[in-house]
Amino acid sequence: MEYHADINWPDFIQRYWQKRPVVLKRGIKDFVDPISPDELAGLAMENEVDSRLVSHLDGKWQVSHGPFQSYDHLSESNWSLLVQAVNHWHQPAAALMRPFRALPDWRTDDLMISFSVPGGGVGPHLDQYDVFIIQGTGRRRWRVGEKTTLKQHCPHPDLLQVDPFEAIIDEELEPGDILYIPPGFPHEGYSLENSLNYSVGFRAPSxxxxxxxxxxxxxxxxxxxxxxxxxxxxxxxxxxxxxxxxxxxxxxxxxxxxxQPEQFKEWLGEFISQSRHELDVAPPEPPYQPDEIYDALKQGDKLARLGGLRVLRIGEDVYANGEKINSPHRPALEALASHIVLSGEMFGDALEDPSFLAMLAALVNSGYWFFED
Structure with a gap:
């Protein structure tokens, strides 16, 4: 499914980006969840996936980390399941990242999804990065405070919270609503009913x-x-x-x-194109031969980028997951960086170059791109 954010980006950047929090009502119209709570719970049972359960019962906060074996012990209130980098593991959910490509790819981090039962949340806290929180199924109340100095404390070793704050935003979010929060603004959200939330986070290297x-x-x-x-x-x-x-x-x-400009650029390309979370890399078996790649693209098959793969360009150089992609075919490299799904026409005459085909086959055989079903 394709998602479209109803956001006037130049106006948003001028008024809100890294300046003020804002609720964008019906930011994504006719919103449909790309994932179910059961699917999310299944992902949190996988070893490679970063997940945690946060609960608040009898005045005590508890945090446990996945992979989880069972959820039978959970009550019907006051807990949340949070799963990081779902865009790496679930292609339909990865589509939620695309409406935010109005902002630079290198600043985008990952998609965190939470499922919360009534009363579920992680308490009042603040983040050091920008985040867009999209409301899915259910309703959730969000409070956001002014950016100021607040005392932080740890009610649990794995949970950093802030003291109570005065709210400048206090709203119930419904499916398709988007809450944008810049770095440093304290916030808390708790579920009013079983609900899904999608957090598009942004990277801010220190x-x-x-x-x-x-x-x-x-x-x-x-x-x-x-x-x-x-x-x-x-x-x-x-x-x-x-x-x-x-x-x-x-x-x-x-x-x-x-x-040294060239040396710094090469380091930056490698550094900033690395993902902070594990990728769901599945190299094809048997590996593709270059001529098979050529035939498939010529027949109209399309190559899709692996969810979470960071493909970035500095000048004319393109980097993917910490590696520079070497090729003299600049338009083809630009296509690799610019498009999530690639057709043969986007590569132009580069497909007629055996060396480019060999490089492209190596990328596909690494699991970084794959042919869509």
Whole structure:
């Protein structure tokens, strides 16, 4: 199913994006759930899927992590099942990510889906990323507060909450309604009846994550091997002193690694195109031969991108899941990055190049793209 968000994106970005929370009533008209509660519960029983159960009974918060064996012990109220990165594992649910491609792909993270019974929720909290919460089946009440300094506490080791707050938004969401919350705005939602919620989250890398990722890149490639040198070592009054010019020179050595544009671009492409969650990679058996790929595309078959696969472009270079895709056929590379579903025509004359076909076959045989049924 195709979903369309009734959002004026230029106006939304100017007024709300990273500025103010807002409820978009009937943001997706005639909304139909792409997944059932039973299907979601089944995903949470899989080893590879990140899931958790959060309950609030007798004044105590409890958190347990999947995979789950059974749900027979659960009551009829005050719990939620949350499953991360459902777009990686469930193709119909992955379609919910597409209406938000008005925002950059590299900022998009994953689709978290929660099923809650009456009273179910995770308590008042705040996030450090943008999120669009789409209401599915059922009704859920949401409260959002002003962005301010709030004391955080842990009622459970796996649960970080904030103190009570004054609400600037207090609404019941119905199917198709969208709640947008920028980073840092406290919020809480609890279910009024059995309900499904779909959270499209956005990635916001921290400086710490980027420094750590770049350090890994430098070590893997054995870069930065040049050592400090000082043939004209300056005199100083105290041997223990490190002089300001020496501090500057050491800092410049480090900045010099990051300041090389091509090297930084290659690292960024690899770093930012990696998924934070496991992908449902299923390489075809037997693997495709390049001529089979050619014949299938020429006959009208279409290649679909694996759910959750991050395909990003920097300049003319395209990266997928931490790897650069090497090819001189720029329009074909642009098609790989721009389209979720690909037809043969989108590749143009690249399909006549055996080297491109071999590369495309390698991507399909890696499980990154697959032929639609």
């Amino acid at each position: 400086g710490r994550e980027m420094i750590s990722g770049f350090a890994d890149y430098v070590l893997q490639r054995e870069l930065g091997s040049q050592r400090y040198s000082d043939p004209d070592v300056p005199q100083r009054e105290h041997p223990a002193d490190i002089l300001p010019q020496e501090v500057d020179k050491l800092r410049e050595m480090m900045l010099g690694l990051i300041s």
